[in-house]
Amino acid sequence: MTAEPSRPAGRMRASDADREAVVEQLREAAAEGRIDLCELDERLGQALTAKTHAELAPLTEDLGPAVFGSEEPLTLKGGIHGAQRTGRWKVPPRVVAYGGMGGVRLDFTQAECRLREVEVEVDAQMAGVVLVLPAGWKADTDALDLGFGGLKDKTSGERLPGTPVLRVTGSCGAGGVVIRHANLRERRKQRKESSR
Structure with missing residues (x-):
């Protein structure tokens, strides 16, 4: 099997998250x-209809470094002991979660998110x-x-208007995927932390 030739970065197809990052x-x-x-x-119209990174790049090149394609996804691997992201954290355009044997928990309730859309790729594996x-x-x-x-x-x-949509893809595996709001214990803990 032969490897495909690498494609120049500018010709890469832009995702919704790429366009949203430029809009922001x-x-x-x-x-x-x-x-x-x-x-x-004018620039918003061009950003929303852009199909490649090459079309997006000129829209922000005089404003600082390009924000699309450069940010690595947040990757969490449950492994044996589990992994989580809670409290205050900045949500990137793409998150990848591997459940492993310990599971992964992503708590967005106190996270900073300026994006309208976030890609969340899951491989729930054994623990979910x-x-x-x-x-x-x-x-x-x-x-x-x-x-x-x-x-x-x-x-x-x-x-609610102005809030993000999480586009969840991947596999629920054997452990499954649960999407929920904060429970009573979690809400109490958040209130206690915010009152400090």
């Missing part, structure tokens, strides 16, 4: 007064993956393979 950078630049509203409208969402966030699981463990979505499914 443009909005921040307008808020800081680095581009005016007419230029913002748990996603804890704030009220008003929505998870799109249409592309998720239910595997043996299946999916338990305990959220309302209703999205």
